[in-house]
Amino acid sequence: xxxxxxxxxxxxxxxxxxxxxxxxxxxxxxxxxxxxxxxxxxxxxxxxxxxxxxxxxxxxxxxxxxxxxxxxxxxxxxxxxxxxxxxxxxxxxxxxxxxxxxxxxxxxxx
Amino acid sequence: xxxxxxxxxxxxxxxxxxxxxxxxxxxxxxxxxxxxxxxxxxxxxxxxxxxxxxxxxxxxxxxxxxxxxxxxxxxxxxxxxxxxxxxxxxxxxxxxxxxxxxxxxxxxxxxxxx
Numbered sequence: 686x687x688x689x690x691x692x693x694x695x696x697x698x699x700x701x702x703x704x705x706x707x708x709x710x711x712x713x714x715x716x717x718x719x720x721x722x723x724x725x726x727x728x729x730x731x732x733x734x735x736x737x738x739x740x741x742x743x744x745x746x747x748x749x750x751x752x753x754x755x756x757x758x759x760x761x762x763x764x765x766x767x768x769x770x771x772x773x774x775x776x777x778x779x780x781x782x783x784x785x786x787x788x789x790x791x792x793x794x795x
Numbered sequence: 796x797x798x799x800x801x802x803x804x805x806x807x808x809x810x811x812x813x814x815x816x817x818x819x820x821x822x823x824x825x826x827x828x829x830x831x832x833x834x835x836x837x838x839x840x841x842x843x844x845x846x847x848x849x850x851x852x853x854x855x856x857x858x859x860x861x862x863x864x865x866x867x868x869x870x871x872x873x874x875x876x877x878x879x880x881x882x883x884x885x886x887x888x889x890x891x892x893x894x895x896x897x898x899x900x901x902x903x904x905x906x907x908x909x
């Protein structure tokens with residue numbers, strides 16, 4: 686059974702600081718997705734990572750995938766308040782379903 | 796506009812009263828799926844459908860039914876809702892199961908069963 690673990694589950698950080706969210710998964714997969722969810726809202730797709738070594742960047746967020754280590758990271762650079770949200774990673778299991786991590790609640794304090 | 800729609804958005808009901816949450820997408824996607832979101836657990840898949848008339852159980856199917864008679868619609872049915880089905884439900888669609896395209900999520904349905 687595929688398990689996906691995110692850490693930390695809660696992250697409070699100051700504006701301007703850098704931090705990384707980690708997503709570990711238990712079985713082989715080469716497709717991983719990152720989503721953002723604002724309170725009371727649906728999920729917004731951030732990144733689709735499709736192969737080992739894939740790196741995607743959008744603004745202050747950068748995601749990477751290491752399929753050998755079964756690890757993806759979401760790096761936040763110079764955080765701003767607008768990045769406050771819950772971030773989920775999800776691993777694609779044979780195309781049938783996505784298995785989600787528990788989510789990381791990010792609060793950026795000014 | 797390409798989108799996944801769900802109705803109703805909010806629903807309060809009582810134990811045992813059958814209900815249906817509708818889901819529709821206008822992107823001609825083959826793959827559709829239902830998830831429930833509970834605090835600290837992320838999203839868990841309830842059922843999915845690879846195409847019309849093809850459905851299968853996800854991780855938490857107990858107490859739910861689905862049907863896929865048309866490509867665009869994928870309703871979620873709770874025959875006899877119970878309080879442990881109180882949750883936030885999301886429908887999602889993707890071009891196909893085998894594609895690496897992103898999934899598009901509906902706006903969510905917040906269900907409370909008393």
